[in-house]
Amino acid sequence: MKKYYINGRAFTQRLTGVQRFTRESIKELDKICTAGEIYIVLPKWADIEEESLEYRKIRIVRYGTLKGNLWDQISFYNYVKRQKGVIINLTNVVTIRKPDISTIHDLTYVKYKQYHTTIYGKISAFFHGLQFRAAIKKGMKILTVSNFSKKEIIEYYNYKADKIYCVGSGYEHILKCKADYDIIDKLSLAGTSFIFSLGSIEKNKNFKWIYEVAKRNPEYIFVIGGGSAKNHAEELNPENIENILFTGYISDDEIAALYIRCKAFIFPSTYEGFGLPPLEALALGCDVICSSVASMPEIYKNSVHWIDPTKYNYNIDEVLSSSTNGKEEILNYYTWKNTAKRIYEAIHS
Secondary structure (H helix, E strand, O other): OOOOEEOOOOHHOOHHHHHHHHHHHHHHHHOOOOOOEEEEEOOOOOOHHHHHHOOOEEEEEEOOOHHHHHHHHHHHHHHHHHHHHHEEEEEEEEOOOOEEEEEEEOOOHOOOHHHOHHHHHHHHHHHHHHHHHHHHHHEEEEEOOOHHHHHHHHHHHHHHHHHEEEOOOHHHHHHHOOOOOOHHHHHOOOOOOOOEEEEEOOHHOHHHHHHHHHOOOOOOEEEEEEEEEEEEOOOOOOOHHHOEEEEOOOOHHHHHHHHOOOEEEEEEOOOOOOOOOOHHHOOOOOEEEEOOOOOHHHHHHOOEEEEEOOOOOOOHHHOOOOOOOOHHHHHOOOOOHHHHHHHHHHOOO
């Protein structure tokens, strides 16, 4: 039986979209794989209680003391090579010397370098470029999360379509959260009507749109979860925006509460390979206002309210008055169970 080894360093990293994709996909893979077929390789230093992962069929091994990318490119590579197994990377990492099955979530690092202007961002973009080229030249297969990303990979690298597998993403993790409504009182949102968004420092998240639209809709408070005014200093001057509130770090349980209580969730990104937060919001019954570019129209179809992320003259009530439909179809198709099934079929195809 061929053995597959998944890069487990995602379990040691801050939980963002690609780490969520990795962890949730593995949970579902454990339910459908053959015992002893799939292994997760963790660094020896990983501060993880293996019992907490609760896998029945997937086995966990620890190897290597190197840190960061050195662990991916040396320790992980050496271990799998000795086992004569197949490497699977589910984050944007590619093991350059053995890029068997790699996941390229999007091409932001190589096509849209304007989003990565810090020294760290430039180094990361350069290194991702090297890794992606290795996956294209030497890899067996590539996984990605949307047909939009698949098309970009094909066109940018002149790559074969039949070697790229679109596996999607899912939302079930958000349903397992216990909504922490204390965050409503903590942020003084009780009795208010607020618009919610999730923030980060990446330029493609386009928080300038929220800044401009907040000025035009003073009756609403615009809550940016996970971000801070410092993160968005170039786009936002918080002293001049009375109805924008940055929360800083918030837990998944607090995020769930904000999804449930908000008037609407806004996702104004200019570029996404998938765009997971709107799916989470839909799953919790939230009205979603979404950017009509990149992968989002493919994923969300008629289930959300669309906006042009380059235009700001929007009245929120007018946007929300447009009709939506097909939410259940979206939620039935994009599940972690289906993602794991597609990954499993791809590695065995």
